[in-house]
Amino acid sequence: MDLRGRGASARRQEVDEFDHPAAHAGSVALEGADGSNNGDEGRTVGKGSGDHGDSWGRIVQRLRAEFGEDIYRSWFRGLAFVELSGMTVVLSVPTPFLRMWIRTNYGNRLLALWRAENGGIERIDIRVRGVETVQPGEKPAMPALVRRPKEERPVEAAGARLGAVSAAAESALESAPLDPRFQFGSFAVGVSNKIAHDTALAVAASGAEGSMFNPLFIHGGVGRGKTHLLHAIAWKAAEANPGRRILYMSADQFVFRFVTALRSDSAIGFKEKLRSIDLLLIDDLQFLQGKATHREFGHTMNALIEGCRQVVIVADRPPSELDGFDDRTRSRLGGGLVAGIGNQELPLRRQILEARVTTLAERGQKIELPVDVLDFVARNVASNGRELEGALNRLAAYSCFAGLPITVELAERAIRDLVAAQERPQIRIEDIQRVVAVHYQVSRSDLVSSRRTRAIVVPRQIAMYLAKVLTPRSLPEIGRRFGNRDHTTVLHAVRKIEGLIGRDQSLARDIESLRRRIEDGEG
Known part of the structure; x- marks a missing residue:
């Protein structure tokens, strides 16, 4: 199940x-x-x-x-x-x-x-x-806060208690679901993530007075276990202190709930309830968009920290590189402990694979994976833990459904695309913005601003075009990275640059030069 x-x-x-x-x-x-x-x-x-x-x-x-x-x-x-x-x-x-x-x-x-x-x-x-x-047939009444007498309240489970931060009318503060698999016991610890793991464990075990790491800011690339640690903190904290009020949500959910509260004229109540949380866990902070939400998040974080409430935040980059936040908020984010999760080293990747094999066996999908195959996968799939698990799932499928013995030759065929992807450097939208900004002598903040002068618009459109061509990001996500613009704006920019390339050889050479510099990791 x-x-x-x-x-x-x-x-x-x-x-x-x-x-x-x-x-x-x-x-x-x-x-x-x-x-x-x-x-x-x-x-x-x-x-x-x-x-x-x-x-x-x-x-x-x-x-x-x-x-x-x-x-x-x-x-x-x-x-x-x-x-x-x-x-x-x-x-x-x-x-x-x-x-x-x-x-x-x-x-x-x-x-x-x-x-x-x-x-x-x-x-x-x-x-x-x-x-x-x-x-x-009746029209539902406006939902009201459920308040039961204390003597009628059952002891609630960890997952239920997270949702009990607010009931019917306060569903805006309901925690996102937690994955039971993501707990400290199933987290593979290595050199690259030991600081993040140990501090997360200390925060989860801390009492009502909070921890010395407040806020705890964990950052790292995709698939390195950041969300796993957030879930693990919530599970452990609920187990250690059943009365602790815990709220876990993504940055997108924070924006949605804040905007919903504004539109329903309940923003004051939303803020008061949010600031009564004992442990606030925010995932993917880099996706928090809008000046009003940035400002409200900063005020909420300050209020919680000053009230000795714990805040844990996860993002794909350190506080100093977050877009849209003012210096005061960045300073506060970096004022507790900033713990980075680096590239997973070979022993850690091997440990992740072995743990995954054990998990599959516990679920009735036991596979025979020779040592040389484990070593091959661990050496050649080095980007993140998710791709490691994906590679192992492919091999499990060959073993379970095709009945083939798992060999290094089979592994080479099964994960050829993952190995090829490792050989290409990953390109970030931020890297594209940086190279384009230097080339056209504008600032990166100009590219994501609302300014519409030609000196800014053309480099912005070129950067959007390159982001679409060189990264797997969707149009809406590219729009968010360029000042929260609509995906139709990105699509217009891509089509316009594609048209200009066919007519303007000078622009075509510029863009090709920019592309090579970005792919070579310059800037």
Whole structure:
């Protein structure tokens, strides 16, 4: 069963059996504050009693046995049986986030377990405790904050607790889903990432007073484990301090939620709730766009740090190279600890591959990978951990589906494109902007500014064209890197330069020269 966090797509996916997003108040979770059930596990605690409660108790035991204690505690501990209404089983959970997660990832399995107990069961209805039910045909009321009396609150799992930072009306502050695979125990540590790993672990284990590394800023290239560390911090912090209020989101989500709050005239409330977080985790800060969001992020970070709340930020570059942030914010970002994750060295790449082989074996996909094949892959796929895993997945597919023995010759054929990609230097949009700016004697900030003089517009369009030709970035992403411009602006620039190249030989020579310099790593 897929346990990965699914982000926005998970919220859109709906299991057919669950088409009544009703809610119900008054149910009580099965377990006590210490994680035990005080002898009541399996008892019905809502309207249904007797045989149905016994059925629920057996299902709980099946969940524990099937998924293991860790997953049970993470996702099922806050789930309670309410009643059997006709042929519909009604369950309840403490938060909208947990309801969404269980419906998406475990809905079909829960239905199958109930049908094993009672073949007439037709559907599962999961409700959020404390939210009023909306009858069919009624216009839903404006959502309100769910506040249950303390004595009725179950102890929530780590993933659920992250979502419980805010409930229905405060969904703007709901944490993004966490991947259960991304924990400290599964993070491969080497020379290139040891500082980042050790400081992340120290931050996660710190108490309410926070850590000495505040903010913690982790930066590095694609596929080097930055997001893995963010997720691991959230899991570890929730385990070490169950009452800690934790919020994890990407920079894009921060922008979306802030703009949504502005449009709904709830920006003040949004800011107040955001600044009440104990641990704020932001991914891909380089994608934070807009002066207003930059300013609000800076104010929020200052407020949290001054209140001894922990902030952890991840980006693909150090604070000094972030575009759009003022000097005060850059200074604050670099004022805690800046930990870089460098290129993964050969022993670390080998360790990642061995860990992946073990994981595949645990999932029933055991493959025989000779030592010389492991060495070949580790030596020749050196860009990042994701491509290492991708290379190994290809070899696993050849082994499992084609029934071929894994040899070095087979590995050479299977990952030929990855090896070729290693031989070409990766080109960043920032590198293109830098070379073009030097060539046309303008500043890099001019290229991303709103200035529209010809001396700026033409170099900007050339840089956009080269970004489209020399990088795999999409038009919207290129637009974001050039002052948050629309993708149609980038497309216009690309087409215009393509047309000029065919008519202006001098410009064509300039662009070819720029292209060679960029590919050679100059600038």
